[in-house]
Amino acid sequence: MADIRTEHYKSEARKALRDQTLLDALADVQARLGKGTAKAYRELPEGPGLRLKAHDIRMHAVENLDILLETLADNVRENGGKVIFAQDAATAVAECIQIARRHDVRTVVKGKSMVTEEIGLNEALTAEGMEVTETDLGEYIVQLAGESPSHIIAPAIHKTRQQVGRLFAEKLGIPYTDDPPTLTAAARKALREKFLVADMGISGCNLACAETGHITTVSNEGNIRMATTLPRVHVAFMGMERVVARLEDHDILFRLLARGAAAQHMAGYISYIGGPRQPGQADGPDAFYLIIIDNGRTRILADFEFREILCCIRCAACLNVCPVYGKIGGHSYGYPYSGPVGAVVTPLLVGIERAKDLFLGETLCGACKDACPVDIDIPRMLLALRARLVEGDRRWDLQPGRRIEKGAYWAWSLAVRNRGLYDALRWFSAQAQRPVTSGEGMIHRLPFPFSGWTHSRDIKPLARRTFMDYWKKVRKE
Amino acid sequence: MPGSQTQTVSLFIQCLVDAMYPNVGVAMLNIFRRLDIPVDCPTQQTCCGQPAFTSGYRRQATVAARRFIEIFENKEVIVCPSGSCAAMVRHHYPQLFENEPDWQRRAETVAAKTYELTQYLVDVLGIDDLGARYSGKLTIHDSCNALRALGIREQPRRLIARIADVELVEMNESERCCGFGGSFAVKYPEISTAMAQDKVNDILATGAAAVVGVDIGCLMNIQGLLSRKKSPVKILHIAELLAG
Numbered sequence A: 001m002a003d004i005r006t007e008h009y010k011s012e013a014r015k016a017l018r019d020q021t022l023l024d025a026l027a028d029v030q031a032r033l034g035k036g037t038a039k040a041y042r043e044l045p046e047g048p049g050l051r052l053k054a055h056d057i058r059m060h061a062v063e064n065l066d067i068l069l070e071t072l073a074d075n076v077r078e079n080g081g082k083v084i085f086a087q088d089a090a091t092a093v094a095e096c097i098q099i100a101r102r103h104d105v106r107t108v109v110k111g112k113s114m115v116t117e118e119i120g121l122n123e124a125l126t127a128e129g130m131e132v133t134e135t136d137l138g139e140y141i142v143q144l145a146g147e148s149p150s151h152i153i154a155p156a157i158h159k160t161r162q163q164v165g166r167l168f169a170e171k172l173g174i175p176y177t178d179d180p181p182t183l184t185a186a187a188r189k190a191l192r193e194k195f196l197v198a199d200m201g202i203s204g205c206n207l208a209c210a211e212t213g214h215i216t217t218v219s220n221e222g223n224i225r226m227a228t229t230l231p232r233v234h235v236a237f238m239g240m241e242r243v244v245a246r247l248e249d250h251d252i253l254f255r256l257l258a259r260g261a262a263a264q265h266m267a268g269y270i271s272y273i274g275g276p277r278q279p280g281q282a283d284g285p286d287a288f289y290l291i292i293i294d295n296g297r298t299r300i301l302a303d304f305e306f307r308e309i310l311c312c313i314r315c316a317a318c319l320n321v322c323p324v325y326g327k328i329g330g331h332s333y334g335y336p337y338s339g340p341v342g343a344v345v346t347p348l349l350v351g352i353e354r355a356k357d358l359f360l361g362e363t364l365c366g367a368c369k370d371a372c373p374v375d376i377d378i379p380r381m382l383l384a385l386r387a388r389l390v391e392g393d394r395r396w397d398l399q400p401g402r403r404i405e406k407g408a409y410w411a412w413s414l415a416v417r418n419r420g421l422y423d424a425l426r427w428f429s430a431q432a433q434r435p436v437t438s439g440e441g442m443i444h445r446l447p448f449p450f451s452g453w454t455h456s457r458d459i460k461p462l463a464r465r466t467f468m469d470y471w472k473k474v475r476k477e
Numbered sequence B: 001m002p003g004s005q006t007q008t009v010s011l012f013i014q015c016l017v018d019a020m021y022p023n024v025g026v027a028m029l030n031i032f033r034r035l036d037i038p039v040d041c042p043t044q045q046t047c048c049g050q051p052a053f054t055s056g057y058r059r060q061a062t063v064a065a066r067r068f069i070e071i072f073e074n075k076e077v078i079v080c081p082s083g084s085c086a087a088m089v090r091h092h093y094p095q096l097f098e099n100e101p102d103w104q105r106r107a108e109t110v111a112a113k114t115y116e117l118t119q120y121l122v123d124v125l126g127i128d129d130l131g132a133r134y135s136g137k138l139t140i141h142d143s144c145n146a147l148r149a150l151g152i153r154e155q156p157r158r159l160i161a162r163i164a165d166v167e168l169v170e171m172n173e174s175e176r177c178c179g180f181g182g183s184f185a186v187k188y189p190e191i192s193t194a195m196a197q198d199k200v201n202d203i204l205a206t207g208a209a210a211v212v213g214v215d216i217g218c219l220m221n222i223q224g225l226l227s228r229k230k231s232p233v234k235i236l237h238i239a240e241l242l243a244g
Helices: A006-017 A020-042 A050-063 A065-078 A089-102 A114-118 A121-127 A137-144 A161-171 A180-197 A223-229 A247-262 A297-301 A307-311 A317-321 A339-350 A356-360 A367-371 A378-391 A403-416 A419-436 A467-474 B015-019 B022-034 B050-054 B058-072 B083-096 B101-112 B117-124 B144-150 B154-161 B189-206 B216-228 B238-243
Strands: A082-086 A107-110 A131-134 A200-203 A215-219 A233-239 A269-273 A287-293 B009-011 B077-080 B114-116 B133-140 B164-168 B210-213 B234-237
Touching (some): A006 A020, A006 B189, A020 A367, A050 A065, A050 A247, A082 A089, A089 A121, A089 A233, A089 A287, A107 A223, A114 A121, A121 A131, A137 A180, A161 A180, A180 A223, A200 A223, A215 A223, A215 A233, A223 A269, A247 A317, A297 A307, A307 A378, A317 A367, A378 B050, A378 B058, A403 B050, A403 B058, A467 B015, A467 B022, B009 B022, B015 B022, B022 B117, B022 B238, B050 B058, B050 B083, B058 B083, B058 B101, B083 B101, B083 B114, B083 B144, B101 B114, B133 B154, B133 B189, B154 B164, B154 B238, B189 B216, B210 B238, B216 B234
Parallel strands (some): A082 A287, A107 A131, A200 A233, A233 A287, B009 B077, B077 B114, B133 B210, B210 B234
Antiparallel strands (some): A215 A269
16 A cells, blocks of 8 residues: 555645745646647647547446446456456555565566556565566656656656756666666666566556457567567556446547647557467566455445546646646655546545545636546545535544534524624624724735735735625616 | 627626726716727626635525526627626536426526626727827736636737827736635735735836736735835726727
């Protein structure tokens, strides 16, 4: 299981806000990818409406997951692969360790996979004495630095090339340089050596296809191809929602995924993997395993308000437009999934109360929904999470709490239906604000619970007369 | 001009306008008077319930929604100088009553005749020239709810284009959130302010003397930071601009 640090959202966000290197990198990635994605959608030959069709494809798959997963498993087995259903992170990790022991695995190369971050696979394999190497360049940098990814598809955006230069000088023993092509070539050389000797390759799965029994991987570096074909054993991990019914669905989804992720028309490499090497084939592993992970997804599926989040194909388009993510970066979210999708899916996976800052700490601006290649209504679910937090829900182990805030809203609800009471409260507030109103007519400091506003902003005081007062006076004219 | 011109407009005054920025309401009233459109304003109205709704207090939001519906359901057309309040009524009221069909029907009736000001002027009345005048350089901020929930982007620009002497300079990323987000701004002030700071930087980069918008909530946030930074740049609600 990955470390859950969602309780530290506020302090991590404050730390990020002071990190100018990070802020510059975030601004840069959002300026490039966020705007590019919107343009790429506009230029779709079918028009931006293709996103709605993609939504239907994904929703259809989510609503028929039981059948699709069974069909997928049957077809993978037919192709000579083995399929394991893992109910939780611990089971998934234990199964992988068993496979590794069975095949006498010492070294492992990995393609980038968010779900293996979620289950904490690398730490577990390393603890078993295996050498695990991430082979996506960004992920490799993060691994060498002993950190975790801060963006779903650009894991090392929080690092500058100078930092990478120093890291490579220390860890790879090359002379210091901050020249990206030289650094990339150094990583490539180091990684090639790992690919050639690795016993096991581990990958994620962007989307499986039920009717053919394929899994797919998407990359721009070609590393996943090597990780899944050179070693003797290939273990693929997938969240149980990452399947669609038909091969032709992949066409639409991958075109949108590439646009959402990196404003590309198509990713550099898309691999369809259908099991181990067959007799007569030149490449491929001797053994292929697919581990399908639940780890809380069934509970999401059972909840009509939230199952739409299972449509997500982890492209990170929402991160690239989110104004909050753009200020606090991925680490603040305290779990592998960050940004708007993280603000919904993380609380559902780790606990709504425990991760409440993630969905309370968003402005509901709606940019994420417009950027999503499968048109997921993230703002709707952020609102639904807030309502659950207030109302409590036994299915989600949530007690109704927040008594003080609830009392305040209860009092507010009395006032909104009674204009007399409403005016009286307003009058008292207007009296109370007098001492704090400055000469030039702004308030510089408000008491709790509004002090957050004046932390760094002023606010205009209540007017001496409301619009309603004015209207009552002039309506007869 | 369409026949809807003769409909009486009921003013749906956002609580922030009522209590803090009454001049915005006065400006809206003057716009309709100049157009010879009959206006009324139910004086029992308070708040549409959006603050409770976005904080997760749906039961309390429903109290506000019921009251609003009772007050406004027999009106001909309801116009609000705020995109987010209009979006609350149009989109979220019917959702609040999913388990109460009678109330849902009433909510839908009210939702169907509720408009944001520029949307009503341009899309319903077909008006873009109000004979207004403003000399100076302006820039415009697109408020999230108005933009994404109601599709309001061109309406204020069309109205501004017909104002005499005005110079509109588009800022970088006018569609990016200013960082207010309701209770978010007081619960996560550092994040909210960082977003507002970006917005203010984009505004200042245009050299405009004022930033105009269709929602006083966002403008209040922007004004708060401009004031703290002692900037001379002013905020201007579109109604004030059009009434000028």
